[in-house]
Amino acid sequence: MGRLIIVSNRVPSPHERVQPVGGLTVGLADVVRGVESLWFGWSGQHAEGAAAQDVTCETVAGVTYATIDLTSAQHERYYEHFSNDLIWPLFHYRPGIITYHRQDLAAYYGVNDLFADRLAPLLRPDDTIWVHDYHLIPLGQALRARGVTGKIGFFLHIPCPPWSVMRVLPCAEELLRAMAAYDLIGVQTDEDARNLGECYEVMGLDPTVRAFPIGIDPRGFEQEAKDNVGDPEVRRLRESLRGRKLIIGVDRLDYSKGLLERLHGYEAFLKRFPEHLRGVIFVQIAPPSREGVANYQALRRELDELVGFVNGKHADFDWTPIRYLTQPVPRHLLASFHRLADVALVTPLRDGMNLVAKEFVAAQDDADPGVLILSHFAGAAPDMPEALLVNPYDTDEIADALHQALTMPLDARQKRWRALRAEVGLNTAAEWAKRFLSTLEASAPSS
Numbered sequence: 001m002g003r004l005i006i007v008s009n010r011v012p013s014p015h016e017r018v019q020p021v022g023g024l025t026v027g028l029a030d031v032v033r034g035v036e037s038l039w040f041g042w043s044g045q046h047a048e049g050a051a052a053q054d055v056t057c058e059t060v061a062g063v064t065y066a067t068i069d070l071t072s073a074q075h076e077r078y079y080e081h082f083s084n085d086l087i088w089p090l091f092h093y094r095p096g097i098i099t100y101h102r103q104d105l106a107a108y109y110g111v112n113d114l115f116a117d118r119l120a121p122l123l124r125p126d127d128t129i130w131v132h133d134y135h136l137i138p139l140g141q142a143l144r145a146r147g148v149t150g151k152i153g154f155f156l157h158i159p160c161p162p163w164s165v166m167r168v169l170p171c172a173e174e175l176l177r178a179m180a181a182y183d184l185i186g187v188q189t190d191e192d193a194r195n196l197g198e199c200y201e202v203m204g205l206d207p208t209v210r211a212f213p214i215g216i217d218p219r220g221f222e223q224e225a226k227d228n229v230g231d232p233e234v235r236r237l238r239e240s241l242r243g244r245k246l247i248i249g250v251d252r253l254d255y256s257k258g259l260l261e262r263l264h265g266y267e268a269f270l271k272r273f274p275e276h277l278r279g280v281i282f283v284q285i286a287p288p289s290r291e292g293v294a295n296y297q298a299l300r301r302e303l304d305e306l307v308g309f310v311n312g313k314h315a316d317f318d319w320t321p322i323r324y325l326t327q328p329v330p331r332h333l334l335a336s337f338h339r340l341a342d343v344a345l346v347t348p349l350r351d352g353m354n355l356v357a358k359e360f361v362a363a364q365d366d367a368d369p370g371v372l373i374l375s376h377f378a379g380a381a382p383d384m385p386e387a388l389l390v391n392p393y394d395t396d397e398i399a400d401a402l403h404q405a406l407t408m409p410l411d412a413r414q415k416r417w418r419a420l421r422a423e424v425g426l427n428t429a430a431e432w433a434k435r436f437l438s439t440l441e442a443s444a445p446s447s
């Protein structure tokens, strides 16, 4: 058995390996643990000139982290523009907010070629290569062009829209053709697999596409949640609640997460169910991401404004309905915060999977479990029917679900939570990786 080679846009820095934020790094951190592996990608650093493109290697606990820097121009065009201002919104069904420039497409291919140039010499013939996410769609093809013959699989962490949306991308066919060079293409849900299958049908191609819903390490997360309930910071949160119910939201600050819609829903709840005024506190943790992209800056401003508006309108001099934190919270505290919470609000407008929904479930306890409110449009929704499923565009539905969750009797909460916990326990990150990699090993070579 050769090594496992993971390739993703970002390789976590030593600090991020301990405190990963973001679904992909969290999921993969669990996968590489204990396997001889090499993780290749961008360091997160900028450097100009030829030195930027040298590979730096560091081996920690059997995992070699091999990184290159990018120039600021590469970062801007490949990462901010093409990946995050075009593919990300389009694949999240938002063609109305995309920006396309041919120079960005060229930079996208340029960085994928650079990755292939730097990675190919590090490879051994029996390595299995697993490429992650939308930044690296053409990488498999670029590696093949450099004579790499081992198995190469690809996993798309974000949703895949149907052809009618996909074709808005001016280079859609070219990119999908490049993606077809992988021996296996994994997506999150059956809906994504159907959509991608439809795109390939239109193009007359038939690559292997399968759904592999990603999971978490539920025991690990549960343990962190239990172990840290006595932490002074967690105690501070509990004491500050003074017996009020806690509603929690945890998201990267991203328009796909439905944060504005959630706040409107919460406001409708405060208006329509005044009996809960002063009896609840909504803690929204929303660390900013992709701060160089204009749409994210605009969302940040809108959120700041809306939180201020709702708090100003409904607060009393000794109670504030929303606590809004843009500082990331350390993972062990986050786990215990989830454990304290009575309700989690997870309302993406579209989401590949959404690990937060699964983490909330893992952190709860059977004696007094909280209730998960989950958007239909999260990839997690089809496997979590015991959550209170909502359409995030319907503010009143969010309001109703909040009232229902906060007044739900213990036995009903336990019944729902036990079913959800069983599901989260079955489809773990480790199982996800095992299923993907064994399907990849068994796949027929694509070239």
Ligand code: GDG
Binding pocket: 019, 020, 021, 022, 023, 024, 026, 027, 157, 158, 214, 250, 251, 252, 285, 286, 287, 327, 328, 329, 330, 331, 332, 334, 351, 352, 353, 354, 355, 356, 357, 359, 379
């Ligand atoms: C992509 C897809 C798919 C968040 N805030 C803090 C923090 N987080 C952690 C969460 C969770 C992760 O970041 C976010 O994961 P999600 O799955 O919710 O979302 P994306 O980052 O958009 O991930 C997504 C995922 O990839 C995996 O395939 O599920 O659909 O979009 O683990 O807990 N962690 C810490 N502090 C924070 O403030 N420590």
